[in-house]
Amino acid sequence: MKILVCVSKTPDTTSKISFTADGTKFNDAGITYIMNPYDEWYALVRACELVEKNGGTVTLINVGGPQNDQTIRKGLAIGATDAVRIDADPNSSLFIAKQIAEYAKEQHYDIIFCGKESIDYNGSEVGGMVAEFLDLPFISFASKLEITGSTATLNRDIEGGVEILEVETPFVVSAAKDMAEQRIPNMMGIMKAKSKPFVVVPPVDFPDLAVPVKYVLPKEKTGVRLVSPDNMEELVRLLHEEAKVI
Amino acid sequence: MVLVFAEAVNGHLKKAAFEAVTYGSQTAQLLGSQCVALTLGNVENAGQLGIYGASKVYNVAGSNLANFDSQVFTSVIAQAAEKLGATVVVISHTSTGKSLLGRLAARLNAGSVAGAKSLPDISGGGFKVTKGVYSGKAIATYEISSPIKLISLGGNEIPLQSTGNEVAIETLELTVPASRTKVIEVKRQEGIVPLPEAVTVVSAGRGMKGPENWGIVEDLAKVMGATTACSRPVADADWRPHHEHVGQTGVAIRPNLYVAIGISGAIQHLAGVNQSKVIVVINKDPEAPFFKAADYGVVGDLFDVVPRLTEAMRKFKAS
Numbered sequence: 001m002k003i004l005v006c007v008s009k010t011p012d013t014t015s016k017i018s019f020t021a022d023g024t025k026f027n028d029a030g031i032t033y034i035m036n037p038y039d040e041w042y043a044l045v046r047a048c049e050l051v052e053k054n055g056g057t058v059t060l061i062n063v064g065g066p067q068n069d070q071t072i073r074k075g076l077a078i079g080a081t082d083a084v085r086i087d088a089d090p091n092s093s094l095f096i097a098k099q100i101a102e103y104a105k106e107q108h109y110d111i112i113f114c115g116k117e118s119i120d121y122n123g124s125e126v127g128g129m130v131a132e133f134l135d136l137p138f139i140s141f142a143s144k145l146e147i148t149g150s151t152a153t154l155n156r157d158i159e160g161g162v163e164i165l166e167v168e169t170p171f172v173v174s175a176a177k178d179m180a181e182q183r184i185p186n187m188m189g190i191m192k193a194k195s196k197p198f199v200v201v202p203p204v205d206f207p208d209l210a211v212p213v214k215y216v217l218p219k220e221k222t223g224v225r226l227v228s229p230d231n232m233e234e235l236v237r238l239l240h241e242e243a244k245v246i
Numbered sequence: 247m248v249l250v251f252a253e254a255v256n257g258h259l260k261k262a263a264f265e266a267v268t269y270g271s272q273t274a275q276l277l278g279s280q281c282v283a284l285t286l287g288n289v290e291n292a293g294q295l296g297i298y299g300a301s302k303v304y305n306v307a308g309s310n311l312a313n314f315d316s317q318v319f320t321s322v323i324a325q326a327a328e329k330l331g332a333t334v335v336v337i338s339h340t341s342t343g344k345s346l347l348g349r350l351a352a353r354l355n356a357g358s359v360a361g362a363k364s365l366p367d368i369s370g371g372g373f374k375v376t377k378g379v380y381s382g383k384a385i386a387t388y389e390i391s392s393p394i395k396l397i398s399l400g401g402n403e404i405p406l407q408s409t410g411n412e413v414a415i416e417t418l419e420l421t422v423p424a425s426r427t428k429v430i431e432v433k434r435q436e437g438i439v440p441l442p443e444a445v446t447v448v449s450a451g452r453g454m455k456g457p458e459n460w461g462i463v464e465d466l467a468k469v470m471g472a473t474t475a476c477s478r479p480v481a482d483a484d485w486r487p488h489h490e491h492v493g494q495t496g497v498a499i500r501p502n503l504y505v506a507i508g509i510s511g512a513i514q515h516l517a518g519v520n521q522s523k524v525i526v527v528i529n530k531d532p533e534a535p536f537f538k539a540a541d542y543g544v545v546g547d548l549f550d551v552v553p554r555l556t557e558a559m560r561k562f563k564a565s
């Protein structure tokens with residue numbers, strides 16, 4: 001079984017977000033970067049489990065600069081077989097997906113994993129884009145994936161429930177919570193990662209069709225208004241008359 | 247022309263579809279163009295799209311459209327966009343929409359904005375749309391430069407506006423490819439407003455102590471006509487179903503009113519709920535971080551406060 005896992009690098013979930021004074025760029029002073037949680041905890045771990053059970057390889061792919069190498073190495077320490085970095089600034093989703101699809105098209109992967117979304121751009125776009133470029137089925141927000149032979153059974157999270165479906169390999173899937181359990185890399189994994197194959201390839205030309213040009217922080221809450229626990233009629237009144245939400 | 251894919255659930259259009267058409271028709275007005283809606287498969291109330299501003303409603307029929315498959319739906323929506331000459335395509339930012347957005351962008355070679363919060367700003371010949379980024383901690387303005395623009399509209403972002411009347415449905419003949427996925431079963435809780443569409447949400451966390459105590463939360467939700475939600479540890483412990491889990495790793499919501507009961511307000515929880523218009527926090531710990539993100543707060547024991555609030559709501563609703 002030949003698997004590709006797309007990984008991105010994002011600010012840690014507890015990061016305080018700020019921008020440059022003119023609001024055009026993310027301010028990364030003091031920011032710790034991590035592998036996007038959906039990519040690491042669910043997509044990568046499930047990919048490793050499948051290969052541990054059925055044999056095969058897990059290749060990591062990232063579109064980004066050399067500052068991402070450390071994050072990619074962590075993925076190798078968790079259990080990926082090898083890694084590829086496409087050496088380019090990941091400025092737009094379609095650009096990123098094009099790079100991944102161009103690399104993947106000659107490789108004939110059985111499964112291409114993405115995370116459900118990146119926690120910085122929150123697009124949920126790249127997986128579907130890769131699938132369309134490669135003309136493959138795409139199952140989004142999968143919280144479970146089992147495979148027998150070439151048939152995969154997946155749970156897809158939908159509003160208020162779940163859809164259970166079957167698809168034949170090859171396909172693209174985006175991983176949501178519950179697909180696997182987070183793994184902490186151990187010392188041996190970290191040592192082994194150092195000698196695993198890791199190639200850097202140049203990007204193909206492709207334009208950015210949609211890019212962020214300005215950022216603002218949402219309006220701060222003006223402060224909480226406390227209501228006595230003995231006076232819920234007052235809370236109801238405020239919600240009705242002041243907030244106008246009931 | 248602005249093309250809106252109006253998404254149906256079980257053959258019925260819901261609020262997300264009407265919001266998308268409202269958005270599409272307001273966008274069309276800005277562009278001096280018209281808004282056309284597209285429905286796929288059997289949709290019983292498609293004519294209503296006219297009420298929200300669709301000048302025409304097209305339907306594509308075919309048994310291959312009975313179940314959702316991103317590949318089949320993308321092919322059909324893209325064919326419609328090409329045939330009708332759409333320059334803007336609008337869909338909803340739902341689980342269906344999120345499965346379609348990337349595919350459609352690649353297929354149409356369109357710049358896209360996922361989960362739009364505003365109408366396009368077309369001043370100076372540009373095309374700019376805002377969306378939440380960094381899990382709701384910031385708002386970004388995206389500039390789309392491609393000839394075809396693709397937008398998925400976030401839930402509860404614009405008020406529904408009825409401007410017209412029901413229209414007749416026209417059939418559009420397009421090629422519907424066969425699906426390469428097979429849906430085995432759909433398990434959906436019926437009769438509740440799904441979280442991303444909910445206007446009022448009542449949510450509870452570990453402060454509840456155990457699943458057996460959820461009756462008081464459900465009572466409050468029922469009186470308020472709210473959808474119930476929970477924090478992540480609660481879903482992890484199987485106290486509540488997984489689709490109720492809100493936050494960074496769960497569902498992101500933006501209701502008008504979010505009532506948080508016995509939830510501490512961890513940053514990853516806030517990431518999924520901080521776009522709610524009004525937040526009420528009930529917690530016995532006055533130092534709980536959630537109070538910083540709240541509009542109204544009640545410091546007290548939830549087991550006392552919640553039944554009292556339910557009673558006060560009941561009186562209010564009856565008056």
Ligand SMILES: Cc1cc2nc3c(=O)[nH]c(=O)nc-3n(C[C@H](O)[C@H](O)[C@H](O)COP(=O)(O)OP(=O)(O)OC[C@H]3O[C@@H](n4cnc5c(N)ncnc54)[C@H](O)[C@@H]3O)c2cc1C
Pocket residue numbers: 013037450451452453454476477478479480491492493494495496507508509510511512513514515518528529530531534546547548549
């Ligand atoms: C990467 C990552 C992603 C995460 N994603 C999510 C996510 O998507 N959603 C999410 O919710 N969490 C998420 N978490 C977990 C998050 O950090 C918190 O651990 C979690 O939100 C805490 O849940 P809680 O508020 O229900 O429980 P607790 O933090 O235990 O808080 C319980 C609260 O109840 C109050 N309380 C107790 N008894 C009473 C009473 N009788 N009356 C009134 N109040 C009472 C307490 O004062 C306390 O504030 C994530 C964590 C990580 C690291």
Ligand SMILES: Nc1ncnc2c1ncn2[C@@H]1O[C@H](COP(=O)(O)O)[C@@H](O)[C@H]1O
Pocket residue numbers: 006007008009036038039061062063064090093096113114115116117118119121122123124125126127
């Ligand atoms: N720069 C990148 N390199 C590789 N994969 C990426 C990159 N950005 C996003 N992805 C993948 O696409 C998924 C969805 O990202 P997004 O569309 O930004 O929400 C992520 O969870 C990753 O799996």
